[in-house]
Amino acid sequence: MGDHELNPERAKKTEERSRRNFIAIITAVVFGVTAAAMGLFNLIFMRPRVTYGSPAKVRVGRPDSYSPGSQLELPENRIVVRRQGDKFAAISTVCTHLGCTVNASDIGFACPCHGSVYDVRGDVMGGPAPKSLSWFRVSLAPNGELEVDKNQVVDPDTYLEVKV
Amino acid sequence: MSDEFDRPEHDRFPSGSSGKTYGLMCTVDADAPAVEAKPEKSVQSWPAAFIRELLLFIVVVLVLSLIALYFDAPLEEPANALHPPNPAKAPWYFLGLQEMVGYDAFWGGIGIPGILAGLAMLAPYLERKKGGEGVWFHSSRILPNLIFITLFVTLGVLTVIGTLFRGQNWAFIVPW
Amino acid sequence: MSVDKVKLPADADAGKGGLIGTLKAMPKRVYHSVFRFRPLPKTHMERSQAVAANFFLHIHSAKTTERALKFRTTLGLGLISLYLFIILVVSGVFLMFYYVPSPDAAYDRMLDLRGAVFFGTFLRNLHRWSAHAMVAVVFAHMVRVFLTGAHKAPREFNWVVGTALALMTLLLSFTGYLLPWDQLAYWAIVVGTAIAGYAPVIGEDLRFILLGDYTVGGEALLRFYVLHVVVLPTVLTLGIGLHFWRIRKDGGLARPDTDEE
Incomplete structure (x- = not known):
C-alpha cells in the first residue's frame, strides 16, 4: 500500500489492473447466470405441461x-x-x-x-x-x-x- | 506426378504471407531424441500404423457382417402395454442393475451404481502413486487392479445371473 | 534435402498453353489442391507430411512407437470401439430412411425391413449386433486401460472423458433399444426407466422428463428417437474427438519411463 503513495505511476497501473479484473468477474458472473438460466429453461421446456398418452x-x-x-x-x-x-x-x-x-x-x-x-x-x-x-x-x-x-x-x- | 512434389517445402507451403515462422523442416531416420529417459524405438506412422488400423477395420467389418448375415436380430410381437412378458428384462447391460434392484430397490438401482460410477470417474485421482503406466498387471499396482477386477467381475456375474439364470417371476433357473 | 535442388514448374507456368493447357493441367492441380503428398509417399519426409497434412490422419503423430503398434499393448479395443461406432452411424443412417418413430408405424416398419427393403434385414442385424458389441468392447477397453495403468497422471482427464463416453454408449444403446417397438423393446424400457425412477428426489421427475409422460408411449418413443439419432451421436462424436486429441496431448499411449518389461 505504501508503495502506491510513493509511486503514483504504479498505483495507476494497479488500479487499471483491478478495474480489468472487476470487469472480467462481472462478465463471468453474467455469463454464468445466463447459462444457468438457459439450462433451467431448457429443462423446463423438456417437461411437458400436458401428456398426450395417459390422462391423469x-x-x-x-x-x-x-x-x-x-x-x-x-x-x-x-x-x-x-x-x-x-x-x-x-x-x-x-x-x-x-x-x-x-x-x-x-x-x-x-x-x-x-x-x-x-x-x-x-x-x-x-x-x-x-x-x-x-x-x-x-x-x-x-x-x-x-x-x-x-x-x-x-x-x-x-x-x-x-x-x- | 513427381515434379510437383519435388518442389521445395517452402514453395508448396508458402509461409511468408501468413507470417508463419515454424514448420516441419525435415525428419531424420533415427531414434527420437531422448527427452526424459531412454530413446524410443519408433517407426513412421505411414504406413506402419495405418496399415494395421486399416486391417483391424476390415476385420471388424467382416466379423460383424458375418454375424449379421447368420444371426437375425430378435423381433417379438408388437408392444402391448397390457401384457407384460414374464420375466420382463432390461437390456443385458442393465441386468446387473436389475438383479441388484431385486435385492434392494434404492441401493441396487441408484446407490451402488452411483457410487461405482463416481469411483470410476475419480479412479485416476484416487490412485496417485506413480509407476506402472502402460504395463499390464504391474507389480506396484496389485491392490488397485485387484479392487477393480473384483468390482468388475462382481458386476459381470450379476449381469450373467440376470441374463441367463432368471426365469418366470424372476425365480432362479438353470438355463440348461 | 535433395528435393530442394530439383527445378520446379513455377507458378509462372500458370496460364501457359491456353485452354488446352488449363485442361491438361487440371487433374494434377485438383489433386494438389486436395492432397499435399503423393499417393504413396516414399521418403520419410513425405510420409511425415502425409500424416501432418491430412485432416483424418493428423490425429496421429508422424511417428509411432513400436510398442504402441504391438497388439498386446492395447488389444486394439479403443479402435474397435471407434470402428463399431462408424458402422453404427452408417447403418443407422440407412435405417433412418425407412423408420417412423410412432407407436402405430414403428413395428410395421420393422416388418417392412424384412420384406420390402433390399438388405433391410442385414442392415438391422448389423446395427443391432454392432450396438451390443460396442457396449461390450467399450467396457473391455475400460478394463484394458485400468489394468495397464494408462489412466494415471497425466492422463487422468482423458480417463474421465472415456468414462463419460462409456456412459453415453450405454445411453445410446438404451435409447435405440425402444425403437423397434416390440414386446422386448417396450418392457425393457419400462423396466429400465423404472430403475431411474428410484433415484431420490429427482427420480420421478427424471423419469417423467425422459419419457415425456407417466408411462412409456408415443412421447417416449419420439424422445428416445431424437436422443438416439441426433443428440447422443453428436455429443459422442465430439467426445471421441476430445478423447483422441487428449491421447496426443498427453503424450501418446501410456508407456513406462524405463524399459521394465
Whole structure:
C-alpha cells in the first residue's frame, strides 16, 4: 500500500489492473447466470405441461355399474376399481418394483414380471417390490361418473362414499 | 506426378504471407531424441500404423457382417402395454442393475451404481502413486487392479445371473 | 534435402498453353489442391507430411512407437470401439430412411425391413449386433486401460472423458433399444426407466422428463428417437474427438519411463 503513495505511476497501473479484473468477474458472473438460466429453461421446456398418452384423471363409469363387493380391473388405465357397500376406491396396478402391470385376484395382486405379491390392500406380501400399491383419490364428476385422479395418492382404505 | 512434389517445402507451403515462422523442416531416420529417459524405438506412422488400423477395420467389418448375415436380430410381437412378458428384462447391460434392484430397490438401482460410477470417474485421482503406466498387471499396482477386477467381475456375474439364470417371476433357473 | 535442388514448374507456368493447357493441367492441380503428398509417399519426409497434412490422419503423430503398434499393448479395443461406432452411424443412417418413430408405424416398419427393403434385414442385424458389441468392447477397453495403468497422471482427464463416453454408449444403446417397438423393446424400457425412477428426489421427475409422460408411449418413443439419432451421436462424436486429441496431448499411449518389461 505504501508503495502506491510513493509511486503514483504504479498505483495507476494497479488500479487499471483491478478495474480489468472487476470487469472480467462481472462478465463471468453474467455469463454464468445466463447459462444457468438457459439450462433451467431448457429443462423446463423438456417437461411437458400436458401428456398426450395417459390422462391423469380418468372417468370410470357410473357408480351403479359396479356391484357391491366387487372389483373391476381397468387394464388400459392400470387401476382396479373396488366397491364395498356404497364405498368406492381405486388401486394402482402398476407394480412398485419395476413398473409392470400386476394381475388382480381375490386374494390380492401378483406381478407377472418379477414375482412380487400384494395382499388385497396392496401391501407387499413377497417378492422384490419395495412398497405397497398406491390408492388414488376417487371423486364424483359432475356428470355422475366416478373420477379417479392418478396424480393424487391417498392413504390405503380411503373410500369415497356415494349414495347409489 | 513427381515434379510437383519435388518442389521445395517452402514453395508448396508458402509461409511468408501468413507470417508463419515454424514448420516441419525435415525428419531424420533415427531414434527420437531422448527427452526424459531412454530413446524410443519408433517407426513412421505411414504406413506402419495405418496399415494395421486399416486391417483391424476390415476385420471388424467382416466379423460383424458375418454375424449379421447368420444371426437375425430378435423381433417379438408388437408392444402391448397390457401384457407384460414374464420375466420382463432390461437390456443385458442393465441386468446387473436389475438383479441388484431385486435385492434392494434404492441401493441396487441408484446407490451402488452411483457410487461405482463416481469411483470410476475419480479412479485416476484416487490412485496417485506413480509407476506402472502402460504395463499390464504391474507389480506396484496389485491392490488397485485387484479392487477393480473384483468390482468388475462382481458386476459381470450379476449381469450373467440376470441374463441367463432368471426365469418366470424372476425365480432362479438353470438355463440348461 | 535433395528435393530442394530439383527445378520446379513455377507458378509462372500458370496460364501457359491456353485452354488446352488449363485442361491438361487440371487433374494434377485438383489433386494438389486436395492432397499435399503423393499417393504413396516414399521418403520419410513425405510420409511425415502425409500424416501432418491430412485432416483424418493428423490425429496421429508422424511417428509411432513400436510398442504402441504391438497388439498386446492395447488389444486394439479403443479402435474397435471407434470402428463399431462408424458402422453404427452408417447403418443407422440407412435405417433412418425407412423408420417412423410412432407407436402405430414403428413395428410395421420393422416388418417392412424384412420384406420390402433390399438388405433391410442385414442392415438391422448389423446395427443391432454392432450396438451390443460396442457396449461390450467399450467396457473391455475400460478394463484394458485400468489394468495397464494408462489412466494415471497425466492422463487422468482423458480417463474421465472415456468414462463419460462409456456412459453415453450405454445411453445410446438404451435409447435405440425402444425403437423397434416390440414386446422386448417396450418392457425393457419400462423396466429400465423404472430403475431411474428410484433415484431420490429427482427420480420421478427424471423419469417423467425422459419419457415425456407417466408411462412409456408415443412421447417416449419420439424422445428416445431424437436422443438416439441426433443428440447422443453428436455429443459422442465430439467426445471421441476430445478423447483422441487428449491421447496426443498427453503424450501418446501410456508407456513406462524405463524399459521394465
